[in-house]
Amino acid sequence: MEIDKVYEPQRFEPHWAAWWVGHNTYRAEAHPGQPYFSLAIPPPNVTGSLHMGHMFEHSIIDAQVRWRRMKRTPDGKAVDTLWLPGTDHAGIATQIMVERQLAEEGLSKRDLGRDAFEARVWKWKEENGGRIVEQMKRAGVSCDWSRERFTLDPGLSRAVREAFVRLYEKGLIYQGDYIVNWCPRCQTALSDLEVEHEEGEGSLWHIRYPVVGSDESIVVATTRPETMLGDTGVAINPLDPRAARLHPRNVKLPLTDREIPIVLDEMADLAFGSGAVKITPAHDPNDFEAGKRHDLPSIQVIGEDAKMTAAAGKFAGLDRYEARKRIVAELQELGFLEKIEPYKLNVGKCHRCKTVVEPLVSKQWWMKMKPLAEPAIAAVEDGRITFVPANWSKTYFEWMYNIRDWCISRQLWWGHRIPAWYCGDCKGVTVARETPVKCSHCGSAKLTQETDVLDTWFSSGLWPFSTLGWPDDTPDLRAFYPTSLLVTGFDIIFFWAARMIMLGMEMMGDVPFRQVHIHGLVRDAERQKMSKTKGNVIDPLVVNDKYGTDAVRFGLLVAAAPGNDIALSEEVILRGRKFANKIWNASGLLFSKLPNEPKRESLADRWIGSRLNTAIDRANKAFEHHRYHEAADAVWTFFWDEFCDWYLEVKKSDTDWGFAYQVHEKALLLLHPLMPFITEELWHRRGHQTSIALEPYPQYEPALNDADAEREMKLLQDIVTAVRELRADHKIDRKVKLSGTLSLGGSVPMETIERLTNVGLEVRPREGSGFDLKLDLPEAAGTSDEQRERLKKDNEQLDKIIANSLRQLGNESFVAKAPAHVIDGMRAKLAEYQAQLAKNRAALSE
């Protein structure tokens, strides 16, 4: 067997990436009723390019999926394992991107018209939509590419219509005029979740509204003076002392010729401002409700383009902020402006384009959420779905208990067009799965389809079952639903996870997944969010190529504690790279030895077998509990500290390498979920023809633990370390042979110690555990200064610990209450400390 001298992942990673895809290595078989593990990928946007967030998430998913695929049932059977890949059409994001392209050509989407625009986006999708998929393939994710899906596929589109119609027929989808978040840039309504709130410095303008037929005025405070033109009322609290004399009266709205009523409403806080609040039903959610309570008209003074409407009179046509300036100036001039206070306020911004959203009244489609939320809450409450880490369920509940109806319509051209048709004759609405030929109310054929499309998250919400063939009852659906696990970031628990649960319960009558693993964010070394504008991104395409995908994966996973953000720097990746390099070189050493049939196992063989068993146990448990950093640490410690630093070093003086080969093979299997490429490469170098990914994962076997071997090996390590310490303390060149007396018992091979330490030793057994070490040191007959200092320090520590142990052991409560193994352990340790102290003192007195 041979191996390239240097670890160069670039030489084999692309090969295996293509090989896996070409061989359908990760193709899942559907056997309804059989054990399975399934996971639907959080579909990346088609417009996207692989970034570190994907890389991190995919590393986690891939580790879990690969482990599941390898893991066998108790009776040794493989489990049908499916990781279903796909992409999301990402309504707004994609539309914005194509609009930008058009803009470069001096065109707008309106110039093209709806059909041509849609065709244009599809064309873009066909040409470029596969980019991120190709990047994922290169990264080696173990998806079943034969089942790749796209949210606008015909099948998924059918699922969308089916779900929409069912919800509509149940009365869970309705249409209505309500106040919505309107993005003037994207020209569409947004759901509450798509609005980001940002605190900013604003002002509170106090404006005086004269009471009609009185000398009195009411002062209202507002953060948005431009909306005053749309005021249709002023509220004061019923408990306000002024209520009695002001209530059934009007105020004159400044800058207009309108009179508006004073109403009594608890929305006016006596303690805030002047205790009165203006009501603008058309431009504020609170006021919208107040308007309905008091039957006030709604006057829209700001349009969809964020410019003042004709209703704004002489301010018509002005941008809302320009209008604000003019209005304030005019109020001031006319003496209506009482005062201006600095004020902190939250402004809502479109999370796609960061434009300040405008609350507007608009006719939209809504989903009634309360009835859907109930079973979804129950599913988490009773444990049919669990969150990892568990605390995230609180966040989920918090949102679900306070859920509000979801605005699902978008005024976009890219997406699932709402399956509703308006009748030109009776004006009725027909909602249908297939394009209807006539109105369901009057039979008229004059039907025109709703132009709005659905929020992208509507189709995403169906993803766990729409991808498996729903609404048809397919073998895939029966074999793989509910999916086993969802892995995603906390930022989309509400956007996606919660909606999948609600729609899964509603459509399938069962949970969409049994576990939700919430991971953290990938940040830069300074814990800042990575963003192109900040220039702090680490591009996975660059580092995957430079250091190898395995290195990036391992670095990410070893740094990732459950749920915590990860501070990524090249240093983190380098850690993975170093480990891969180590694996490579250790394998090279092994391959230079003959793989003979293992004969009698040596101490080292028995020891490494036992250590391997422990690592296997740790890794399996870590994967089971989604603790990837622990899995990474387990394999790292085993492979580097134990296999390389001790086992291989000891084996170098051995000719019998058969057992080492066996351990190496197990180690590759153990490592595979974390580092798929290097393990596949080495697997094949060992002569295998099929993928390591389909082999059984090593299982912990209690019988393989070897306490004797561990104890003896520990002794060997202690001796070797002690001699090395002496050498270092006395600055003795390792080539200088030392001679001396060493007393120890057991079967520790002296040749090994001599080779590892370059010491010739005579061995004598010693009572109890531990050993004495005496060497003839060439020059420094006594104890070196460094050693002296260290011993002194060590003794101080020992004194403290011994005193502490004695105190505890002398404490009756402790002896009475502490478990036996703790007490025994402490006694044993105490003896060791005392022996150590005595030894140190002897050395010091030399």
Add this chain to the structure above:
RNA sequence: GGGCGCGUAGCUCAGUUGGUUAGAGCGCCUGCUUCACACGCAGGAGGUCACAGGUUCGAGUCCUGUCGCGCCCACCA
């Protein structure tokens, strides 16, 4: 206004149900071109576990409070 989380070695972080000198990587110091690996080997320094109380035989780990930092949700003008 609610909710969640964090503060452990110079830096980035681990630390399962409270239990036996608190760990890793990087960085640092001292040696080493030892025939797998300098992306390495060997040895070493470095921590009153934010602070103050409490529970306990025993607290980095549980409870309360304080300080500092972060995130999420929310229609208070």
